[in-house]
Amino acid sequence: MANSPLTPGVVPGRLQPDDYTRNFADKAPPLTAHEAAVAADRCYFCHDAPCVTACPTAIDIPLFIREIATGAPAAAARTIFEQNILGGMCARVCPTEQLCEEACVRMTAEARPVEIGRLQRFATDTLMTREGHPFMRAAPTGRRIAVVGAGPAGLACAHRLAMKGHEVQLFDARPKAGGLNEYGIAAYKTVNDYAQAEVAWLMGIGGIAVTNGKALGRDMTLDELRAGHDAVFLAIGLGGVNALRAEGEEKAQVVDAVDFIARLRQAEDLSTIPVGRHVVVIGGGMTAVDAAVQSKLLGAESVTMVYRRGRAAMGASEEEQHLASSKGVRIVTGAAPLRLLGDGAVEAVEFAYTRETETGLELTDETFRIRADQVFKAIGQKLEGAPEGIALSGRKIAVTGPGRTSMSGVWAGGDCATGGDDLTVTAVAEGRDAAEDIHATLMAEG
Amino acid sequence: MADLSCDFVGIKSPNPFWLASAPPTDKEYNVRRAFQAGWGGVVWKTLGEDGAPVVNVNGPRYGAIYGADRRLLGLNNIELITDRPLEVNLREITTVKRDYPDRALVVSLMVPCEKEAWRRILARVEETGADGVELNFGCPHGMSERGMGSAVGQVPDYVEMVTRWCKQMTRMPVIVKLTPNITDIRLASRAAHKGGADAVSLINTINSITSVDLDLMAPEPTIDGKGTHGGYCGPAVKPIALNMVSEIARDPATRGLPISGIGGVTTWKDAAEFMALGAGNVQVCTAAMTYGFRIVQEMIAGLSDWMDRKGHARLEDFVGMAVPNVTDWQYLNLNYIAKAQIDAETCIRCGRCYAACEDTSHQAIEMTADRSFVVKDQECVACNLCVDVCPVEGCIEMRQLAPGEIDPRTGTEVPAGYANWTTHPNNPGRKSAAEQGLE
Structure with a gap:
């Protein structure tokens, strides 16, 4: 294993063992009790607080921060979990600088928000390290509900339903529950196998039976689920990856960023993950940043992220962009891939600069090439395997209100359904709200 | 540059910022450092009778309340008067005064309500060359249980009596330090005035329990599972002190009686407020105990800067200026x-x-x-x-x-x-x- 960042091609083990530990350590280490006290003291306890409005799950942020400030972090955690049972993961992965922290009045006051995300983590970590589960199940209702997909939406829905006293069958196509929390988020955002620990903790409510390795359409049909359950919640995510539609896309070492991220997350030993010497990531979202940064952290000599529009249009938040830049990722904007070059495996990507016009984005004649022995595609995911007969809107399952689909008894939420941003926190809100609606519907039926 | 020099009942100091009688002024080492830092004067921590010194508790002496970011807003203490031998204190007072003739050095005193006891201590203090004495009729804890401190300050007749004794028995200016643990501060100040006091100083600390330890179910500070009320001071008591200073300043019965303002003075602005309400100088303790002696530099610079902006050349130009605006x-x-x-x-x-x-x-x-x-x-x-x-x-x-x-x-x-x-x-x-x- 004498590889280095300069070794040509796509190879594992470019770094020394210590480098991996250091590079993939917690991106934002937890606040100490003292740091949390200082941070909490900055909250003004706003009336009808803008941070709450900005939170898709509407956590009562001023209340939980006041609970931290007064030495009751477990109470703070309950305040969080009542609205968002995945508040622990959201504290780690939410783009808070675009949500609660952007809305914080301290931004107006002094351009430095209360550290809501880190305080949320402080509270949730405190409670989750204690024994037991903070919520009690209601008396059994005798109703059975199938939840398809154990990602954030499915987990939030399952938990809320179980809490209401329903029996939940939770199915997932992958070997582990967690969805993108487990397979789709950069390792340094969720260290120490947090996604699995969180799932195990969430299951502490009881009444949720998890079946892994079962995919809708492959191993079971919606009709079967409907027949065997009082309601079905679809949270199947976006299983497909958008194609580049550029010449040479089929070349070796041109791969989906989500697969790379998933593989990395599942690796026992990061030094076994091959990475290119010169990596090009095409796309401008969170997935693109996660792939680009982790390529760099695995020892790639050069990593370039190329996005077809301008910086402001990037899906990745400003903080994510800064993170990428600080790790040595070069960000090129306003350029789209024309063709991938190489004999068998990719060797370079040719891009054309783009221009915004009234009719959309146009390619200019100005082109350039970037060396690449590994290319990650991160231009978005798409719905795959939507059940027959369910109405779509655009490329997602059409829902109205709290996740109602065109089929009676079938709800949907998370990335696979219309509405909201494709964020963990949005998925949690949709799962939770669908559960409330399912509960209300089933109980009204008597 | 404004002239900050201060003449308080004939005691001169380069600025109006004195350290109050309290732990910071208990010994030569501290007082020398305070003078080096720039304090205009000190009131030496209260001396008691000759003989075996008082003893202090060997557990926590202070309790606190906090504002945001653990900013200390209020402090309470159960420390008694000096627990060092009288002759050591007197010797140190003598040498410090000798080395700092331009600074005010007043000695706080507390002995039993017996004329001879006061005579003895006053004679000893006079020998040190100290500039004056402050009669401690204020401490609300410990000594009050023994008939001293606030036990005296709460009875106007005693205040008058002891003040009169002292005025008869010493040539030094006599400042009477008042307790706020009464219903009407004017009764005590009138008594001091009648007894011939050169000035009053206020407020001493306020009876208080800062908090309760919910594990021990005991007040803090807690000594072996028990607590007692202590004397409360710091920024939290400033409003109470300002009111009491103003009450005396506008009382026709004591009009013109010099006042040394004490109680939560933390910044130059606090000092200016006390002085606007009639205090001729201020005494500081908690702020120094929280941040160290260096804060006096901010106080001097800030007061001087404000006086320049307002066109006050000397302290007398604004002392008492706000008194006519205090009304019913x-x-x-x-x-x-x-x-x-x-x-x-x-x-x-x-x-x-x-x-x-x-x-x-x-x-x-x-x-x-x-x-x-x-x-x-x-x-x-x-x-x-x-x-x-x-x-x-x-x-x-x-x-x-x-x-x-x-x-x-x-x-x-x-x-x-x-x-x-x-x-x-x-x-x-x-x-x-x-x-x-x-x-």
């Missing part, structure tokens, strides 16, 4: 009508003014969907709560309605001139204009 409620001008006004430019849209007004006051602030906050003049009584809870200084201000303007709350014209409760029609005991001597 009944004389406040009821024709003064103001309305809160929120500056949208500096507003950070936290909504605290709205919550406070809507939940607990007069429902006089309107909140729009885009979080703009506007005062409803027809509801606003100018209570000032919105100003007080706003995190942005100067964002909300009170605008005075001019005479002739219509007050939207009452629908009536703002009257010109002054009118107070004494003549108000709702006052069953109102006086006619003739009775008031206005005709």
